[in-house]
Amino acid sequence: MKTIDKKTVEKVAHLARLKLDDKELELYSGQLASILLYISKLNEIDTANVIPTSHALATLKNVFRKDCLKRSLTPDEALENAPSKEGDFFKVPQIIEGK
Amino acid sequence: MRYETVIGLEVHLQLATKTKAFCGCSTKFGQRPNSQVCPVCLGFPGSLPSLNEEAFRFAIKVALALNCRIQAIVKFDRKNYYYPDLPKNFQISQYDMPLSYNGFVDIAVDGANKRIRVKRVHMEEDAGKLMHPEGEDYSLVDYNRGGMPLLEIVTEPDMSSPREAYDYLTKLKAILEYLKVSDCDMEKGSLRCDANVSIRPEGETKLGTKVELKNMNSFKGVRNALEYEVKRQDSVLEDGGKLVQETRLWDADKGITTSMRTKEEAEDYRYFPEPDLVPFVVEKEEIERIRKTLPELPEAKAARFKAAFGLSDYDAGVLTSQVDLADYFEECVKLYPNAKTVANWLMGDVMATVNEKNIDMSELALAPAAFTGLLKMIDSKAISGKMAKEVLAEAIETRIAPEEIVQKKGLSQISDAGAIESVVQGVLKKEAKTVSDYKSGKKAAFAFLVGQVMKETKGKANPAVVNEILKKSLGE
Numbered sequence: 001m002k003t004i005d006k007k008t009v010e011k012v013a014h015l016a017r018l019k020l021d022d023k024e025l026e027l028y029s030g031q032l033a034s035i036l037l038y039i040s041k042l043n044e045i046d047t048a049n050v051i052p053t054s055h056a057l058a059t060l061k062n063v064f065r066k067d068c069l070k071r072s073l074t075p076d077e078a079l080e081n082a083p084s085k086e087g088d089f090f091k092v093p094q095i096i097e098g099k
Numbered sequence: 100m101r102y103e104t105v106i107g108l109e110v111h112l113q114l115a116t117k118t119k120a121f122c123g124c125s126t127k128f129g130q131r132p133n134s135q136v137c138p139v140c141l142g143f144p145g146s147l148p149s150l151n152e153e154a155f156r157f158a159i160k161v162a163l164a165l166n167c168r169i170q171a172i173v174k175f176d177r178k179n180y181y182y183p184d185l186p187k188n189f190q191i192s193q194y195d196m197p198l199s200y201n202g203f204v205d206i207a208v209d210g211a212n213k214r215i216r217v218k219r220v221h222m223e224e225d226a227g228k229l230m231h232p233e234g235e236d237y238s239l240v241d242y243n244r245g246g247m248p249l250l251e252i253v254t255e256p257d258m259s260s261p262r263e264a265y266d267y268l269t270k271l272k273a274i275l276e277y278l279k280v281s282d283c284d285m286e287k288g289s290l291r292c293d294a295n296v297s298i299r300p301e302g303e304t305k306l307g308t309k310v311e312l313k314n315m316n317s318f319k320g321v322r323n324a325l326e327y328e329v330k331r332q333d334s335v336l337e338d339g340g341k342l343v344q345e346t347r348l349w350d351a352d353k354g355i356t357t358s359m360r361t362k363e364e365a366e367d368y369r370y371f372p373e374p375d376l377v378p379f380v381v382e383k384e385e386i387e388r389i390r391k392t393l394p395e396l397p398e399a400k401a402a403r404f405k406a407a408f409g410l411s412d413y414d415a416g417v418l419t420s421q422v423d424l425a426d427y428f429e430e431c432v433k434l435y436p437n438a439k440t441v442a443n444w445l446m447g448d449v450m451a452t453v454n455e456k457n458i459d460m461s462e463l464a465l466a467p468a469a470f471t472g473l474l475k476m477i478d479s480k481a482i483s484g485k486m487a488k489e490v491l492a493e494a495i496e497t498r499i500a501p502e503e504i505v506q507k508k509g510l511s512q513i514s515d516a517g518a519i520e521s522v523v524q525g526v527l528k529k530e531a532k533t534v535s536d537y538k539s540g541k542k543a544a545f546a547f548l549v550g551q552v553m554k555e556t557k558g559k560a561n562p563a564v565v566n567e568i569l570k571k572s573l574g575e
Contacts (some may be wrong), residue, residue, distance in 0.1 A: 007469050012365075015179075015181075015367055015369070016181075017181050054174045054372035054378060055174070055372065055374065055376075055377050055378055056374070056542075057377055060377045061377055061378050061379065061380050062377075062379050062380060063149060063150070063376075063377050064149070064150055064151070064152035064155065065121075065123070065149040065150060065151055065152060066125060066152060066153075067116050067117050067118050067151050067152060067153035068117070068118065069117060069118055069123055069124075069125055069156070070118070070122070070123025070124070070137070071123075072123075072124045072125065072134060072135050072136055072137050073133075073137055073138075073141075074134065075131060075132065075133040075134050075135055078133045078134075078136045078141060078242075079133060081230070084229050084237075086237075086239060086241075087132070088131060088132035088133050088134070088135065088241070089132055089230070089239035089240060089241060090133070090239065090240040091238075091239055091240075092183040092185070092237065092238050092239075092240055093236075093237060093239050094231065094235070094236050095182070095183060095229055095231070095238045095239070
C-alpha cells in the first residue's frame, strides 16, 4: 500500500482552499497515511460481483417531491447571516474568470 | 497539409418546471436578487434536497426523444469545486451513471442523412449568477438561479464543420421545443452551448488537441466562433506551432476567441455519490408510459406533411422547424385547402415579418382564420396578390382583421367588367394620341394606357381584366 505523500496532501489542501504550513503538512501526511492504510483493508474483499452501494439506505428509492411552490426566504432573511452583502446581493472577494 | 475539423457540443437546458430541482423555490426569470432562495438551495447546514418529480419526467422525455437508453438505476453525485456561484461548494450532478446515454440526432448534410451520436443526457442543478461591478475589487452573487433544474446534453465528436454544429443545434432546439420542456430561450440563458473543437490531418484517426469554446449566446455565435477557431488552429499548425488544450472565450463584438486564464492544475472535481438523495429506479412501464406522451416530433411531422399535403422536402423541413409554425400551418390548412399556397405565404411574407419584428410565431397577432381569409380574398379576386401583401403587413402591425382593413381602405379590387369598361373608354378618349401611336405600331403605348386605367381606379382595377378590355377596345 502506497502511503500518501506531502505533495498529494498539498494538492488536496489547495483544492479544499486550506493553507497548511510545513509542520502541518508533515503532521497531516502522517495522519492521512495511517487512515488510508486502515481503510485499505477493505480492498482485501473481492467485490467483483457486488453492485456498487451508492447509498446506505438500500431499501429506500424514488423519493420525489411534487413540483409545488413553497415560500422562499426574503432577500433580507437570506442575507441576514451573510458576512458581507451589498443591496440584495451576497458580496464576495473578486472572482477572476475561470473556475 | 489539409486538416479536418472535429466538433462535439455540450448543451445546457433549463427545464421549465415551476420550482427548482431540489427545493420548492420558484424558477421565474428576472426576479429581485436572492428572493427565490431557501435553506436547501443556499446550502444551509441540516437542509436536505428532494428531487422534483416533474423535472425528472421532463428529463426522461428529452432522453427518449433523443433516442437515448435510460439508466436502470439513476443516482446523483456531488461535483466538488470552490467557487462562490455554488453556496454548497458542490453541485449536484451525475457522474458515472447519467440518467441516459447512447442516443442520436439525425441532421441533413448535402442531402444525405448524418447521425450525430448523443453520448449522454444527465440532470444537474444550475449555479448562481455572479456580477462583477466595474472598478471594484469584489463580486456580487444572486442565488435565484442556483438549484434550477438543468439537463446537460453531450454529443460525441461527430460534427465535422461549424455548419453541421449549427444544424445539429437547430434540430435539437426544434425537438426540445416540440417537447415543451423548456422555453429554449438563449437570451435568458435557458439554453446554453459550449463547443469542443479540434483539427487533425485528413485521414488521421487520433483526435487533435481539443479547445473548449465558451460564451456563445446564439447559434450563429456558435457557428462564427467555431469558424474562427478552426482557422486559428489551422494557422497555428501551418506556422509550425503547437496547440494547447485550453478554454477560449468567444468575443462576439470583435469576432475572435481569446484564451481564458487556465489553472495550473487539471480539474479535479472529486465526484462522489450524493448521500442526501436515494437512488431512482425507473421501471420499464414508467418509461413506456412517458414514451406515449411524446408528441409527434419534427421528422415525423415533416414526413406526414409531405404525404398529406404534397409538400417538398424543403417546405416540410422549414414548416416543421418550429412547433408553433407547424401548428399554425396545420390550423390554416384546415380552413383553406391549398396547402402549397399556405406554405408559400407562411414561409415568405409571414416569416419575413416575424423575423423582422423578432417575435415568435406564438406572438403573431394574426389568427389562422384571418390569414386564410386573406388568401380567400385573393382567390375570389376581391384583392390582388400585391394588395394582399400590404394588407398582411398592416394586419400584423395593427392587429386589425384583414377583411376590415380591405373594407376600411376601400382596397377591394375592381373586377367588374362593366365598371372597368367605362374607365377604359374614358381613358381612350382622353389619350387619343397615344391610341393612334399604338395603332401605328408603338406597342409600348399599351402599357401606358394600362397605367392610366390603374391610375384612374387608384390601383384597384384587376389588371387581368383591364388588359383584356383594353385589347378588345383597341380592336385586337
